[in-house]
Amino acid sequence: MLRFTKMHGLGNDFVVFDAVNQTVALTPDQLRQLADRHFGIGCDQILLVQAPIQPDAHFHYRIFNADGSEVSQCGNGARCFARFVREKGLCLEDEIRVDTRAGRLLLRHRPDGQITVDMGVPRFAPADIPLKAEQESVHYTAAAGSAIHRFGAVSMGNPHAVLPTDDVDTAPVDTVGPLLESHASFPERANIGFMQKIDAHHIRLRVYERGSGETLACGSGACAAAVVGIEQGLLQTPVRVDLPGGSLYIEWQGRGAPVLMSGPATTVFEGTLEL
Numbered sequence: 001m002l003r004f005t006k007m008h009g010l011g012n013d014f015v016v017f018d019a020v021n022q023t024v025a026l027t028p029d030q031l032r033q034l035a036d037r038h039f040g041i042g043c044d045q046i047l048l049v050q051a052p053i054q055p056d057a058h059f060h061y062r063i064f065n066a067d068g069s070e071v072s073q074c075g076n077g078a079r080c081f082a083r084f085v086r087e088k089g090l091c092l093e094d095e096i097r098v099d100t101r102a103g104r105l106l107l108r109h110r111p112d113g114q115i116t117v118d119m120g121v122p123r124f125a126p127a128d129i130p131l132k133a134e135q136e137s138v139h140y141t142a143a144a145g146s147a148i149h150r151f152g153a154v155s156m157g158n159p160h161a162v163l164p165t166d167d168v169d170t171a172p173v174d175t176v177g178p179l180l181e182s183h184a185s186f187p188e189r190a191n192i193g194f195m196q197k198i199d200a201h202h203i204r205l206r207v208y209e210r211g212s213g214e215t216l217a218c219g220s221g222a223c224a225a226a227v228v229g230i231e232q233g234l235l236q237t238p239v240r241v242d243l244p245g246g247s248l249y250i251e252w253q254g255r256g257a258p259v260l261m262s263g264p265a266t267t268v269f270e271g272t273l274e275l
């Protein structure tokens with residue numbers, strides 16, 4: 001029997017396991033079944049809260065997409081992580097140091113109940129994203145379907161492409177999203193964001209997530225869109241990002257600085273699972 005908690009960050013939903021106090025060893029098949037919305041609990045990602053590997057961290061954080069793939073970053077999940085460890089009494093500190101495969105995240109509980117995550121320093125070199133491109137640029141192109149798509153790209157600890165759109169409501173998220181997610185330009189696939197600029201401090205965004213499909217919100221995707229928009233000279237910090245599930249607030253002071261993401265995290269229910 002495994003105890004789990006169902007949580008969400010703006011509708012990007014998670015099954016969260018305390019892997020400090022119970023052994024959690026799930027195969028990719030079991031992960032896929034858990035995430036299935038008809039035959040399982042249903043979620044976009046599965047999150048594991050583990051004991052730290054580094055002595056100066058509070059926890060280690062593992063993330064699995066709905067398709068069973070393990071990944072290195074999940075921003076909405078990080079806010080849920082902070083709420084989970086507080087609600088479970090695993091860590092009552094206001095600042096929590098969490099290591100992932102992509103590096104360290106700092107999670108901060110704010111007095112207003114929201115959580116701010118230091119998502120680390122974005123990386124733009126094509127090899128770091130990874131993206132097959134001759135040289136770094138603020139605009140890349142890829143042919144998919146019958147069109148050439150123009151995008152910006154960044155690693156937020158996971159790979160993101162950000163495409164401009166005039167109207168996010170009619171953007172081809174469910175057709176171009178999967179084509180670019182597994183495009184040959186992205187050797188590790190990518191999360192594909194469609195960004196509509198409202199003004200220099202405000203965008204609308206939909207994200208087709210690698211390994212999970214379109215979600216109601218993507219935290220790392222919101223950071224990627226803000227950072228790409230700033231790099232392209234379209235946006236200025238801070239940036240409000242309206243996603244289908246609600247709004248996130250992103251701050252970034254430019255190259256070499258970490259990205260700060262603020263938003264809510266919600267617990268939905270608890271359960272036990274027999275495998």
Ligand SMILES: N[C@@H](CCC[C@H](N)C(=O)O)C(=O)O
Pocket residue numbers: 012044045065071072073074075076077158159191209210211212215217218219220221
């Ligand atoms: N929903 C997440 C991102 C989860 C991982 C992503 N699908 C990937 O494969 O990189 C977020 O809030 O950042």
